Each structure stands twice: as C-alpha cells, then as structure tokens.
Amino acid sequence: MSKILTTKELAEYLKLTEVTIYKYANEGKIPGFKIGSRWRFDKEKIDDLLKWDVLTDRARRVSDKRGWNDQADYLANLEKYVKNLDI
Numbered sequence: 001m002s003k004i005l006t007t008k009e010l011a012e013y014l015k016l017t018e019v020t021i022y023k024y025a026n027e028g029k030i031p032g033f034k035i036g037s038r039w040r041f042d043k044e045k046i047d048d049l050l051k052w053d054v055l056t057d058r059a060r061r062v063s064d065k066r067g068w069n070d071q072a073d074y075l076a077n078l079e080k081y082v083k084n085l086d087i
Contacts, residue, residue, distance in 0.1 A: 002044035010041045 007025075011018045022039065024030045031045040 002042050005041045005043050005046070007039050007041075010046065013043075013046070 005013065007018050007021050010016075010030075011021045014021070021030070025032045025039050025041075030041065030049060032039050032041040034040070
C-alpha cells in the first residue's frame with residue numbers, strides 16, 4: 001500500500017514550499033486529490049512522476065545529441081532508447 005502524504009510532507013519530500021505544492025496541485029502538474037478542502041498525495045504516483053521527468057529529460061538530451069530534430073525522429077527512437085535505460 002502506498003503512503004499518502006500531506007501538503008507539508010510532500011513539500012519537505014520535494015524540497016519545495018507548500019505554496020508551490022498547492023499551485024502545482026491546482027494546475028494539475030502533480031497528481032493529488034482533495035479530502036474536503038485538504039490536498040493529499042500518493043507517494044508512489046509522485047515517485048512515478050519524478051521518474052518520468054528524469055526519463056524524458058534524459059531522452060530529450062540524447063535527442064539533441066543525436067540530431068533527432070523532428071518529432072517523428074524523436075518518437076521513433078525514444079522507445080529504443082528507453083528500453084536501454086537502467087533507472
């Protein structure tokens with residue numbers, strides 16, 4: 001079972017302010033849900049989001065290095081690249 005975090009706990013975990021957590025949650029940038037008026041966050045979903053951000057950042061850098069200039073090149077090679085990652 002995944003741990004559920006409060007806004008304060010998530011802010012500490014991500015080293016962000018609580019205000020930023022509220023902003024990102026309201027904008028849909030981080031996954032969360034409300035219980036009444038209070039936000040709660042599934043730590044497993046947050047960790048998955050962080051892994052995805054790392055993965056896409058790495059893929060973007062590889063894309064730039066390898067000259068995958070258009071979206072078709074990027075998508076065609078992204079799957080191949082991701083399969084070789086060890087994260």
